[in-house]
Amino acid sequence: MKWTELSILTTNEAVEAVSNILHEAGASGVVIEDSKELTKERIDQFGEIYALNPDDFPKNGVVVKAYLSATSFLAETVEEIKLAIANLVNFDINIGENIVTLCEVDEEDWATAWKQYYHPVKISERFTIVPTWEEYTPVSTDELIIELDPGMAFGTGTHPTTVMCLQALENVVSENDAVIDVGTGSGVLSIGAAMLGAKQVHALDLDEVAVTAARENVELNKVDGIVQVFHGNLLDTVKEPADVVVANILAEIIVTFTDDAYSIVKPGGVYVTSGIIGAKKDEVKEALEKSGFTIEEVLMMEDWVAIIARRPQ
Numbered sequence: 001m002k003w004t005e006l007s008i009l010t011t012n013e014a015v016e017a018v019s020n021i022l023h024e025a026g027a028s029g030v031v032i033e034d035s036k037e038l039t040k041e042r043i044d045q046f047g048e049i050y051a052l053n054p055d056d057f058p059k060n061g062v063v064v065k066a067y068l069s070a071t072s073f074l075a076e077t078v079e080e081i082k083l084a085i086a087n088l089v090n091f092d093i094n095i096g097e098n099i100v101t102l103c104e105v106d107e108e109d110w111a112t113a114w115k116q117y118y119h120p121v122k123i124s125e126r127f128t129i130v131p132t133w134e135e136y137t138p139v140s141t142d143e144l145i146i147e148l149d150p151g152m153a154f155g156t157g158t159h160p161t162t163v164m165c166l167q168a169l170e171n172v173v174s175e176n177d178a179v180i181d182v183g184t185g186s187g188v189l190s191i192g193a194a195m196l197g198a199k200q201v202h203a204l205d206l207d208e209v210a211v212t213a214a215r216e217n218v219e220l221n222k223v224d225g226i227v228q229v230f231h232g233n234l235l236d237t238v239k240e241p242a243d244v245v246v247a248n249i250l251a252e253i254i255v256t257f258t259d260d261a262y263s264i265v266k267p268g269g270v271y272v273t274s275g276i277i278g279a280k281k282d283e284v285k286e287a288l289e290k291s292g293f294t295i296e297e298v299l300m301m302e303d304w305v306a307i308i309a310r311r312p313q
């Protein structure tokens with residue numbers, strides 16, 4: 001299958017907004033190439049500094065690449081994207097040079113394009129995420145290793161929202177808990193919950209590609225006796241209450257089902273939400289409180305927020 005790669009040369013300031021526009025326009029994946037990445041010092045678990053190839057990065061600014069299926073209404077979609085990006089200046093966002101280029105790529109090329117940026121990374125007190133194609137030896141005995149091949153599903157495990165969700169799960173999942181993971185993507189949060197001792201995890205996603213990727217990753221991490229992956233829309237098909245529910249989707253979606261989440265979280269249980277950009281924090285907090293949750297903690301990483309809320313006893 002052919003895909004169209006849309007490259008936008010923009011600024012650091014605009015990168016989240018541009019990525020959101022691309023996601024909303026139906027892009028099946030976004031790759032960010034930041035000129036600053038080249039000068040950042042990176043040290044892996046063993047103290048080795050690894051080098052990146054300068055040819056993969058822009059000289060200045062940030063290139064955001066999105067992949068659109070050739071079957072979509074490409075010309076219209078590209079025009080809408082250009083317009084939405086140009087409109088960002090009305091919100092005082094500097095969009096820099098805003099050079100937009102298009103090229104055609106094979107599925108195989110984009111499915112593997114991001115692999116060069118993806119290495120083992122310790123993302124919390126206990127979790128290290130290891131791509132399936134990398135060798136890794138645990139540093140300590142209580143380290144929990146999640147092996148992942150996200151394929152075309154969201155969830156390399158290293159996005160700030162995923163990292164915050166895993167950190168939150170580390171604190172709230174207890175032995176034998178029942179957990180629900182809404183929008184499981186690569187399955188990373190469900191696998192994490194199972195490794196933390198959950199006795200059953202119900203993972204679901206609207207995207208069939210994610211369902212397949214999550215099932216493969218669940219098997220790879222040998223938690224298939226605990227995690228079951230389903231195709232489904234939000235909590236529509238979930239009947240069993242859970243001790244912990246996690247949803248790393250978008251703020252706009254989270255606010256639409258806080259009542260359903262309240263009904264499915266057991267009294268005293270926890271609801272972890274993320275996928276929330278800083279500007280939407282209060283809107284999500286209000287929706288959660290209106291449904292009856294008590295906000296326990298708000299985590300922040302870069303411009304992203306995760307909220308830990310509890311259903312009172």
Ligand SMILES: C[S@@+](CC[C@H](N)C(=O)[O-])C[C@H]1O[C@@H](n2cnc3c(N)ncnc32)[C@H](O)[C@@H]1O
Nearest residue numbers: 154155162183184185205206207210233234248
């Ligand atoms: C930001 S990704 C999070 C993936 C993963 N949980 C993580 O933390 O890395 C959001 C996921 O939610 C899924 N999603 C979006 N809308 C949904 C809906 N209405 N019902 C179920 N899943 C949905 C998307 O397909 C995507 O896989």
